[in-house]
Amino acid sequence: MFKTALMATVVTMTLTTTANAADGKEIVEKACTGCHAVGVANAPKIGDKAAWDSRKTKGIDILLASVKNGLNAMPPGGMCNDCSDDDYKAAIAYMSK
């Protein structure tokens, strides 16, 4: 008698594991809701998983660069003048979950 064990390792990819440094919700409400709440100029909406999933495939570094440099209708920095990289990552994680 023999058993075949098929082990499937599911690697779950998340943008960030924890965001202790920054409160994503707070940053989003302060700087990003203006456009991302209603989807101004095609901005992926807060909590719109489908819209964010396609963006997330770019990887967090690219998304971070998009916010910092601006992307089409999104101004550089996403209207947050004092956000650090961690702040942006926390905000992205909050919007895209």
Ligand code: HEC
């Ligand atoms: C003035 C409006 C505006 C504000 C404010 C704004 N965004 Fe955006 N954002 C957009 C638009 C429009 C897009 C879609 C750009 C496109 O793909 O053409 C976008 C796209 C993005 C993307 C996806 C980038 C990519 O590479 O696909 C991220 C991430 C993002 N915003 C994060 C943020 C964060 C974080 C904030 C707040 C700190 C913020 N945005 C504030 C308008 C805005």
